[in-house]
Amino acid sequence: MNVLIVYAHPEPKSLNGSLKDFSVKRLERAGHVVQVSDLYAMNWKASLDADDFPGRQAGARFDPSLDSKHAFENGSQSQDIALEQEKLRWADAVILQFPLWWFSMPAILKGWVERVYAYGFAYGVGEHSDTRWGERYGEGTLAGKRAMLVVTTGGWESHYGPRGINGPIDDILFPIQHGILYYPGFDVLPPFVIYRTSRIDEAKYAEARDALGQRLDALGTTAPIPFLPQNGGAYRIPALTLRDEIAPGRTGFAAHVA
Structure with missing residues (x-):
C-alpha cells in the first residue's frame, strides 16, 4: 500500500518522533511505500486565509468556501495545498499522528485539514436532493482509502474511560474520526492511543512500540469503525436525522455507530 503519515509534533526527539520513525521503518519493511508530511x-502554514488563493480578485470580499471552490476548480490554489492533496490521492491509507492537546489535535494539524480539504476536494461534492445529500459520510473523494489515528496523551486510560472525568476517548476523537475522516469517505480504523506518556520508561516504550507495530501490520485488514453511511437509508434526507427504528433510544455520538 501507499501510506501517508501526517505528523504533528514539534520535537523530533519526543515519544511521538520516535514512534513516527518506527512506523516508517515498520511499514517499509513490510513492503509499503511511505510518505511523511512532518508539519x-x-x-x-496553519491559518486558512485569502493568501491561499492567489488568483482571487484583489480587494474582493473573502469567502473561504467559495474562494476555495473557485481555486480548486481552476487550479489556482497555493502550491503547498495542491501538493498535500496529491499525497492524499496517492495514498491508500492515511495515518494522522499527534499528541492530544486540549482535547483535540494541535492547531497546525487542524490547519492542515482546513486548508487541504478544499471545496470540491473533500466537501461540496455530489448530488444534493430529497434522496441524497452529497457524497459524504461513507462516500466522497477519499472513499476506498483507510485512515487511522495514532494519538498520545498524558492522562491515564481511566481518565478517558466510559465514566472518566475527561470523557470517553471515543467521544473525544469522534469529531476527528467521523467528521474529518469519515466525512470525505475514509474507512476509519479504531485509533491507537498511548496514555500517561510522562511515565513511559524503556520497558513501557517497547510495549507501546510493539503494540503499534501489530496495528501497522494489520493496516490493510483491520475492520473499520462501523459508522452509519449517510445515504444508506439510516437517515432521513434532507433533515439528516436518524430514522426512528435506527438505534432507538440512543442519542449522541454512539447513535451513529452500527
Whole structure:
C-alpha cells in the first residue's frame, strides 16, 4: 500500500518522533511505500486565509468556501495545498499522528485539514436532493482509502474511560474520526492511543512500540469503525436525522455507530 503519515509534533526527539520513525521503518519493511508530511518540519502554514488563493480578485470580499471552490476548480490554489492533496490521492491509507492537546489535535494539524480539504476536494461534492445529500459520510473523494489515528496523551486510560472525568476517548476523537475522516469517505480504523506518556520508561516504550507495530501490520485488514453511511437509508434526507427504528433510544455520538 501507499501510506501517508501526517505528523504533528514539534520535537523530533519526543515519544511521538520516535514512534513516527518506527512506523516508517515498520511499514517499509513490510513492503509499503511511505510518505511523511512532518508539519512542523515543513513550517506548515496553519491559518486558512485569502493568501491561499492567489488568483482571487484583489480587494474582493473573502469567502473561504467559495474562494476555495473557485481555486480548486481552476487550479489556482497555493502550491503547498495542491501538493498535500496529491499525497492524499496517492495514498491508500492515511495515518494522522499527534499528541492530544486540549482535547483535540494541535492547531497546525487542524490547519492542515482546513486548508487541504478544499471545496470540491473533500466537501461540496455530489448530488444534493430529497434522496441524497452529497457524497459524504461513507462516500466522497477519499472513499476506498483507510485512515487511522495514532494519538498520545498524558492522562491515564481511566481518565478517558466510559465514566472518566475527561470523557470517553471515543467521544473525544469522534469529531476527528467521523467528521474529518469519515466525512470525505475514509474507512476509519479504531485509533491507537498511548496514555500517561510522562511515565513511559524503556520497558513501557517497547510495549507501546510493539503494540503499534501489530496495528501497522494489520493496516490493510483491520475492520473499520462501523459508522452509519449517510445515504444508506439510516437517515432521513434532507433533515439528516436518524430514522426512528435506527438505534432507538440512543442519542449522541454512539447513535451513529452500527
